[in-house]
Amino acid sequence: MSYDDQNIFAKIISGEIPCDKIYESEFTIVFEDIRPQAPSHVLIIPRGKYRDINDFSKNANNDEILDLNKSISIVADKLGVSEDAGGGGYRLITNAGKDSHQEVPHLHFHLVAGKPLGPLLVE
Numbered sequence: 001m002s003y004d005d006q007n008i009f010a011k012i013i014s015g016e017i018p019c020d021k022i023y024e025s026e027f028t029i030v031f032e033d034i035r036p037q038a039p040s041h042v043l044i045i046p047r048g049k050y051r052d053i054n055d056f057s058k059n060a061n062n063d064e065i066l067d068l069n070k071s072i073s074i075v076a077d078k079l080g081v082s083e084d085a086g087g088g089g090y091r092l093i094t095n096a097g098k099d100s101h102q103e104v105p106h107l108h109f110h111l112v113a114g115k116p117l118g119p120l121l122v123e
Contacts, residue, residue, distance in 0.1 A: 003049040009106035013047055023075050027067040030075050030111075039114025040079050040090070044072055050107040052096035072109065081113035091117050 004010070011017040012031070019031035022042060033041040046068050050056040056065070072092065073082065081087035090113035095102035 004105050007104050007106050009045050009104055025067050027064045028071040038112040040081050041112045044109040051105050052107050053094050056107045
């Protein structure tokens, strides 16, 4: 499957669509979710053209992988939701493929926090 250059995150990366950016690095952009599901809800995306975590893990270079992972903890601290920053913790979610209900075909992580989140899956 090829990467869709017209997905909303590709357009955010190119600057075609604005976002409420809260952090950026050489390889990563973090911005507020437009439909927040918790008091803190941001999206963490690589600048590279990766469909999902499988594509990223197989094809990203080590600098991209390290930067994305470090960006997660930097943002959690910046938002004050990590336990290191005095928060109560956070949940990091990514979906891969149709069964997971991945809506945008660009790797993205939802970092949600700011309230008790309950169990991961409801049966």
